[in-house]
Amino acid sequence: MSEKYVVTWDMFHMHARKLAERLLPASQWKGIVAVSRGGLFPAAVLARELGVRHVETVCIASYDHDQQSDLRVLHKAEIGDGTGWIVVDDLVDTGNTARAIREMYPQAKFVTVFAKPAGAELVDDYIIDIPQNTWIEQPWDMGITFVPPLSRK
Numbered sequence: 001m002s003e004k005y006v007v008t009w010d011m012f013h014m015h016a017r018k019l020a021e022r023l024l025p026a027s028q029w030k031g032i033v034a035v036s037r038g039g040l041f042p043a044a045v046l047a048r049e050l051g052v053r054h055v056e057t058v059c060i061a062s063y064d065h066d067q068q069s070d071l072r073v074l075h076k077a078e079i080g081d082g083t084g085w086i087v088v089d090d091l092v093d094t095g096n097t098a099r100a101i102r103e104m105y106p107q108a109k110f111v112t113v114f115a116k117p118a119g120a121e122l123v124d125d126y127i128i129d130i131p132q133n134t135w136i137e138q139p140w141d142m143g144i145t146f147v148p149p150l151s152r153k
């Protein structure tokens with residue numbers, strides 16, 4: 001990936017809240033399924049904003065840091081075809097994970113915070129468009145580090 005898009009916790013929280021607003025009224029939902037691990041973060045915000053207490057997971061791994069590998073489903077929430085459920089992930093990139101989710105839960109409302117063009121059409125809603133050649137650096141993958149002053153560079 002040639003570019004980087006750095007996401008702070010504040011920005012992530014703001015975008016996730018905006019996503020929650022678009023999922024009102026909350027009474028239409030039976031619960032939320034987080035696509036673990038990335039989806040756990042927006043799922044917590046959606047659950048809080050929508051007053052949802054029933055939160056499930058579908059556990060999928062497809063990247064070793066930034067290297068894509070075979071998609072592995074480690075755990076699957078038993079929610080039938082997904083009717084009345086929100087399924088949330090942090091982002092859609094190539095769309096591989098999204099395609100697997102669609103197959104598992106065809107009737108669920110599948111949402112993400114970020115979407116790249118190759119996967120954008122596979123989600124029902126998302127907040128921020130990101131170019132395909134850009135790696136999204138999520139706040140849970142970063143830490144605060146010392147930056148030397150300009151005069152010492």
Ligand SMILES: O=P(O)(O)OC[C@H]1O[C@H](OP(=O)(O)OP(=O)(O)O)[C@H](O)[C@@H]1O
Nearest residue numbers: 037038061062063092093094095096097
């Ligand atoms: O559209 P795709 O190309 O499938 O990429 C999107 C998926 O990749 C990341 O998960 P990852 O497999 O890295 O696991 P993690 O959520 O545990 O970090 C991200 O959280 C999405 O679930």
Ligand SMILES: O=c1[nH]c(=O)c2nc[nH]c2[nH]1
Nearest residue numbers: 063093134135136137138
């Ligand atoms: O942190 C991440 N940033 C990305 O851009 C991405 N694409 C797939 N998986 C990803 N994880």
Ligand SMILES: [Mg+2]
Nearest residue numbers: 036037038039
């Ligand atoms: Mg993920």
